[in-house]
Amino acid sequence: MTANLSSTKARAALRTSARASAELLLILLMLAVSLWVLGRMWSVVWPLVIGLLLTTLTWPPTRFLLRRGWKPALAASTVTVLFLLVAAGVVALIAVPVASQSGELTDGVVDGVQKVREWAAGPPLNIGDAQIDKAFDSAVSRAQDGLGSMVGAVVTGVSTVVNGLVTGVLALFLMFFFLKDGPRFLPWLARQLPGRLSTDVPTVAARGWDTLGSFVRSQAAVGLIDAVLIGLGLWILGVPLVLPLAVLTFVSAFVPIIGAFFAGFIAVLIALVSNGLMDALIVLAIIVVVQQLEGNVFQPMIQSRGLGLHAAVVLLAVTLGGSLAGIVGSLLAVPVAALIAVIWNYMREQLQEPSPDPGTAEPETGIATPS
Numbered sequence: 001m002t003a004n005l006s007s008t009k010a011r012a013a014l015r016t017s018a019r020a021s022a023e024l025l026l027i028l029l030m031l032a033v034s035l036w037v038l039g040r041m042w043s044v045v046w047p048l049v050i051g052l053l054l055t056t057l058t059w060p061p062t063r064f065l066l067r068r069g070w071k072p073a074l075a076a077s078t079v080t081v082l083f084l085l086v087a088a089g090v091v092a093l094i095a096v097p098v099a100s101q102s103g104e105l106t107d108g109v110v111d112g113v114q115k116v117r118e119w120a121a122g123p124p125l126n127i128g129d130a131q132i133d134k135a136f137d138s139a140v141s142r143a144q145d146g147l148g149s150m151v152g153a154v155v156t157g158v159s160t161v162v163n164g165l166v167t168g169v170l171a172l173f174l175m176f177f178f179l180k181d182g183p184r185f186l187p188w189l190a191r192q193l194p195g196r197l198s199t200d201v202p203t204v205a206a207r208g209w210d211t212l213g214s215f216v217r218s219q220a221a222v223g224l225i226d227a228v229l230i231g232l233g234l235w236i237l238g239v240p241l242v243l244p245l246a247v248l249t250f251v252s253a254f255v256p257i258i259g260a261f262f263a264g265f266i267a268v269l270i271a272l273v274s275n276g277l278m279d280a281l282i283v284l285a286i287i288v289v290v291q292q293l294e295g296n297v298f299q300p301m302i303q304s305r306g307l308g309l310h311a312a313v314v315l316l317a318v319t320l321g322g323s324l325a326g327i328v329g330s331l332l333a334v335p336v337a338a339l340i341a342v343i344w345n346y347m348r349e350q351l352q353e354p355s356p357d358p359g360t361a362e363p364e365t366g367i368a369t370p371s
Contacts, residue, residue, distance in 0.1 A: 047167050049332070051174030055182070056213040057220065058083050062179045076179035080172065200346070207342045213329050215335050222294055224255025226260070228294075230267065233286040239271045254331055260291055309338060 038045060058079050065075035186202040193201055230247030239245075245267050252259030264287040272280035309317075314334055321333025 043167075045225075047170040048174060050171035051178060052212065054083070054171065054175045055178040056216040058179060058184070059213065060105075060217075066183075070185075072180045075347065076176050079179060080176045083175075084172075091359065109206075200350070204343055207346065208339045211338045211342050212335055215338055219254050223250040224249070226253055226290055226294055227292045230239055230287060233290075234271070236281065237265070237271065237275060238281065239279065240274050241270055245270065259330075262296075264291070273360050285344060308339060309334070313337060 061082070062075050062079045066072065066076065068314050135215070168188075186206060188196045189205070190202045223363075227246040227250040230249050231242050234242045234245060248266060249260075249263045252263035264284070267287060268280050268284050270281040314337070317333040318346075319339040321329035321336070323329070325332070
């Protein structure tokens, strides 16, 4: 005998689905409006983001000075000046040689791509020129779109070089104020918010700050280790442009997974053009070994899995960020995903049912227990 469907249960299920759909649409609308407002305010948000990222790097020495009894203003000023000196030293010792060799680096990449095309056109692959040209044009188009997205995201609202310099100076000033007044921000924020918000928002902000600092410092440390090891291997093999490639490896470390692949691809191409196939294969082996050491040894040790994100989530976040905002989106995708995870985990904590106290007496059941 076939059971009939309950019309009452069906209507209840439809009402529940409709209510859930309406609530989801409202949430998506709120997110869309928030992103639109964020885009309109990007000329202000971008210096704020840069200031926060710089603060995560410079906060440990500031905290060290504060614990030694330094005044907040003096500690923040000292660290800011030291940061500017270090940045100027990096520009003088690394950026200038990299800029002087950028043309050679570009030519090497183009020559490497041409060699790959010639190899693919010959046996055993025998890929036709039309297929190679189509794939190459598609790759060039994607690269140009990514570059245009990066430039557009960085210079939104900045139409002149002077405004760009003002943006950098504003980020430095924000870093100084964050270093100086950061410890007093959360107590001040708690006093401004009503009810539970005075507890929830500062707690989430503190956890988010810890997560952001863990990401930036760990990625910088891992990128430095990768750059030193890969650069040392390139130097031993006599591959040219060692310094630019090492710098590219360090910078690419801030874009997880995809950045390492991109930097390794460029290094192998340069080795192929300058030293031949055998050295290119050796460079590829060095990069694979270093990446395995990074993923299985360095990153777990340094990062201690502080972000709590699965590798698949990281890859999807980087892909989505790149599609939405180019290179800048790829750079910010992982920390944004980590901050979303922090908020989600806190909400789950607040929504969980309280666990029963082991010391609480069991409810009476009417059954006598032996004394």
